[in-house]
Amino acid sequence: MNYIGRFAPSPTGPLHAGSLVAALASWLDARTHGGQWLLRIEDVDTPRCSPGVDRIIIAQLQDCGLHADAAPLWQSQRSALYQQALERLIVQGLAYPCDCSRRDIETEMLRRGQTPARNTELIYPGTCRPTSSQRHELADAANPSAWRLRTDQTASTVHWHDGRLGPQHQDVASAVGDFVLKRADGCFSYQLAVVVDDAAQAISDVVRGEDLVDNTARQILLQHALGLPTPRYLHTPLLLGANGEKLSKQNGAQAINTSDPLAALNSAAAVLGLPAQSTNVPEALQAWVAAWASLQSRA
Ligand code: GLU
Numbered sequence: 001m002n003y004i005g006r007f008a009p010s011p012t013g014p015l016h017a018g019s020l021v022a023a024l025a026s027w028l029d030a031r032t033h034g035g036q037w038l039l040r041i042e043d044v045d046t047p048r049c050s051p052g053v054d055r056i057i058i059a060q061l062q063d064c065g066l067h068a069d070a071a072p073l074w075q076s077q078r079s080a081l082y083q084q085a086l087e088r089l090i091v092q093g094l095a096y097p098c099d100c101s102r103r104d105i106e107t108e109m110l111r112r113g114q115t116p117a118r119n120t121e122l123i124y125p126g127t128c129r130p131t132s133s134q135r136h137e138l139a140d141a142a143n144p145s146a147w148r149l150r151t152d153q154t155a156s157t158v159h160w161h162d163g164r165l166g167p168q169h170q171d172v173a174s175a176v177g178d179f180v181l182k183r184a185d186g187c188f189s190y191q192l193a194v195v196v197d198d199a200a201q202a203i204s205d206v207v208r209g210e211d212l213v214d215n216t217a218r219q220i221l222l223q224h225a226l227g228l229p230t231p232r233y234l235h236t237p238l239l240l241g242a243n244g245e246k247l248s249k250q251n252g253a254q255a256i257n258t259s260d261p262l263a264a265l266n267s268a269a270a271v272l273g274l275p276a277q278s279t280n281v282p283e284a285l286q287a288w289v290a291a292w293a294s295l296q297s298r299a
Pocket residue numbers: 007008009010042194207208212
């Protein structure tokens with residue numbers, strides 16, 4: 001079996017106890033399968049990324065004994081590939097430019113008697129979606145608008161299997177609507193970049209936090225549209241903050257203390273249902289590889 005896994009942090013802040021859970025789980029799963037583990041710095045949303053944080057994350061992973069099997073890849077250097085994928089979707093009539101602001105989308109939703117949700121991405125009502133006979137020319141790709149994927153052209157219900165959560169399904173058209181591929185500020189979306197890169201790096205297995213489970217159907221829909229393979233997915237439990245929400249920088253997550261990497265790893269391991277280790281980092285990791293293998297074989 002040709003297993004290639006990855007950890008794909010966004011360098012918006014250093015690794016915290018919650019993000020270490022996804023790093024450890026993806027590393028353990030790759031090691032358990034005798035596979036490779038790759039690191040991808042997801043700095044595609046440049047305004048949200050802080051300079052130098054990528055290097056901090058790489059050093060934190062090394063302190064925790066989580067060494068990648070190849071040089072890391074930076075999404076900020078890969079725009080040409082994302083542009084090619086976008087152009088492929090435009091040529092297929094699957095992507096269209098959109099000038100709607102959040103306010104425009106809210107106004108349109110209210111006009112249709114729908115209540116826009118606060119603080120989350122709104123289900124796009126399709127205001128700018130062209131009639132099916134109208135296709136955008138590739139030349140329009142230079143246009144500064146946002147670009148969206150139309151979800152009404154193909155069967156939009158995606159069924160997939162999660163390695164921990166079991167069978168999943170989502171109708172992308174009704175749950176999310178036509179989602180953004182490239183923003184008006186020129187940044188490619190996480191959904192497009194992650195799909196292009198998972199394929200480019202031949203990722204066979206995506207192991208990441210359960211907060212991302214809701215993105216998976218969108219990613220599979222894009223893989224189908226771009227003729228790319230679908231990896232296996234496994235979403236791990238999350239470490240919750242004091243407010244019961246996923247631990248994040250916003251609810252006070254501190255950078256992990258790499259002067260005591262074993263303690264940081266033990267708290268990540270506990271979230272994954274793995275027993276505490278008291279020896280040292282290499283021995284702890286070895287013990288968890290064995291424990292992870294037996295947990296997976298019972299799943
Ligand atoms: N960059 C994303 C994050 O830090 C993870 C993406 C993924 O694993 O698909 O939340």
